[in-house]
Amino acid sequence: MPLSPGESPGFLLWHTTLRWQREIAAALAPIGLTHVQFVLLACTWWLNKEGEHPNQLAVARQAGTDVKMASQVLRTLELKGLIEREVDPSDTRSKRLRVTEAGSELAPRSIEAVELADAQFFEPAPAGELVPLLKRLAHPSD
Template sequence: MLWHVTLRWQRDIARALAPFDLTHVQFVLLATAWWMNSHGEDPNQLSLARKAGTDVKMTSQVLRKLEDKGFLRREVDPADTRAKLLRVTDAGARLAQRTIEVVDEVDRGFFAAAPEAAGLLRLLARQRSDE
């Protein structure tokens, strides 16, 4: 049942992000990069993937799409010329902020239907912090 609920939630998120031409994974990586940038961090691909909980190779492919769309840019890290720092563009920052609001609204509506979901979310958050 949890799997079916998760699929339903993912469909709701995908539907909400469709008008912005973003997939759920693109949204997660853009929003995470924006959050890190706005908190003084310029992540590289590995640190972004770790923060977002995504696969590193898949992250690379998704970042390339976000870069092609003009939502972020990769800049050579002056401390390590092999690494690229990720910086969200102004257009990417506006999109991240807007879509975070949209996804939050979907989440509120989805999880309001089941008050016990708040307990499940706390359990999942605790599980993640234990990893």
Template sequence: MALTPEESPGFLLWHATLRWQRGIAAALAPLDLTHPQFVLLAGLWWLDQQGGRPNQLELAQYTGTEVKTASQVLRRLEAKEFLTRQVDATDTRMKRLAITASGVAVAVRAVAVVEQADAEFFAAAPDRAAVLDVLRPLAWPR
């Protein structure tokens, strides 16, 4: 039995995702950050808060970002002086990441604007807890 687009979870998820991404991009634009830049910078900030100094691969895995994309985006963030990449002392093939003071400042502001954009977007959902219950197993299947 063929579903109409309005009955297709994948089609609806696709359109919801596009609308959500546009909102996030608009929220981050005044901070001169793209969504991938935000994800990696916020991830680095969070790991830094936990006492971690991840390498590029660890940060990419933590954020769910493709490794090659992460490397390119991290170069841009380094050029903006939001982080430093330093060769690991024990494995010269690895680069350890450290967030700078300006990176922390931007990350904190960016997290706040993204949380606000999320709140506005998900306000259309009648039950936030139910939305989270649906999204968690989709994001991290067991």
């Protein structure tokens, strides 16, 4: 016998995810970024901050996104003046990514907005339990 929607973990997670995505979109709207633009900008910024000069594949992997979709979104971020895509001298098919000055100013502000939205959204969860659970669910082999 199937579970009712209100008792199905997958169905509840689906609805929770949709609500969370709406909250993140609302937090990012004043900044002028979509959720996926935010994720790719933040990942590029973080990798640059760690001294890396990542290519599009590395950023897509870091973000957990499809490489082709990431390439399109990274082009949009480039058009917005937030990142630069440079041909990799060691592989001319590859593009290395660098956050521009404007992107370096926007990334921390957008991360702060998303972290605040996350804190408000996940506030009902027991302190210290949510992140370990999400890590186990996201990476069961770790």
